[in-house]
Amino acid sequence: MRHSGLLFAFCAFLAGCSAPNGTIKSSGIADYEGAAFQNILVIGVADNYDGRARFERLIASKLTEHDAMAVAYYRAVGGNKPISRETIEDLVESEGFDAVLITKVLKRDFAATTTDGVAATKSTRKDEGALHLFRYDYQELNEPATLGVEVSVKLSSEVFDTHTGDLVWAIESDIRKKDATSLVVDEAVKIIVQRLQKDGLINRVTNLGR
Numbered sequence: 001m002r003h004s005g006l007l008f009a010f011c012a013f014l015a016g017c018s019a020p021n022g023t024i025k026s027s028g029i030a031d032y033e034g035a036a037f038q039n040i041l042v043i044g045v046a047d048n049y050d051g052r053a054r055f056e057r058l059i060a061s062k063l064t065e066h067d068a069m070a071v072a073y074y075r076a077v078g079g080n081k082p083i084s085r086e087t088i089e090d091l092v093e094s095e096g097f098d099a100v101l102i103t104k105v106l107k108r109d110f111a112a113t114t115t116d117g118v119a120a121t122k123s124t125r126k127d128e129g130a131l132h133l134f135r136y137d138y139q140e141l142n143e144p145a146t147l148g149v150e151v152s153v154k155l156s157s158e159v160f161d162t163h164t165g166d167l168v169w170a171i172e173s174d175i176r177k178k179d180a181t182s183l184v185v186d187e188a189v190k191i192i193v194q195r196l197q198k199d200g201l202i203n204r205v206t207n208l209g210r
Contacts, residue, residue, distance in 0.1 A: 032168050034161070036068070036203045037099035041091055043073040045104035049080045055103065055185050062193045066202040071095065092162045099201070100160045103192065106172070107154040152176040153184050157192050159201060169201055 042060045044052040056072035063070035074080065076091050091097065152175065159169040173191045175184050196202045 032199055032201055034168070037201055038067070039069045039096055039098050040071075041073060041076065041088070041095070041097040041100045042070055043083060043100065043102045045083060045102065051185065054182070055189065058185065058189045059101070059192060062189055063202060066193075066197060068202050097162055099162060101157065102160070103155055103157040103188070105153060106156050109152040151184050153188070155188055159196075169196070169199060171195055
């Protein structure tokens with residue numbers, strides 16, 4: 001089977017899916033020396049469909065700025081459908097993808113913090129005659145405490161060459177202390193695309209007029 005190596009790698013990957021901010025660690029795979037990929041299937045593996053779809057959509061959009069066709073998996077299959085070996089094989093064959101980029105969540109932490117409300121004073125004038133020494137009543141008010149949540153995520157990103165079936169590129173990204181999941185997604189997309197460009201898997205020159 002032409003894609004047997006690729007599919008074996010996908011099986012291993014899917015079976016496993018159950019530092020300062022933005023740290024990137026290479027997995028030790030040799031530097032990529034081939035041509036830039038032109039037609040990429042983008043897959044995100046996470047337990048939240050909305051977050052996964054947003055990630056796939058954003059990274060596919062960014063990849064198109066580097067003269068590469070890129071399609072989000074959820075769009076290729078038409079919605080929230082399982083990621084399977086058979087489906088990936090069919091998409092590679094029918095759409096001619098020359099690479100598959102898969103990103104999965106390795107670790108996710110949430111840290112909640114509370115901030116006490118600020119005490120304020122409200123005064124009410126008492127009109128009880130000119131000689132009254134205490135013309136104001138003072139009432140202490142407290143603003144409600146606020147709850148903050150910091151999100152830290154470790155991601156693994158891998159690129160498979162569909163012609164050879166080889167895993168040709170992989171990194172781990174450690175994104176820490178963002179106060180919204182959407183910011184984690186934005187940071188992850190930025191890190192992955194910049195590293196793909198640096199390592200020559202996508203074109204280095206951005207065609208803004210495309």
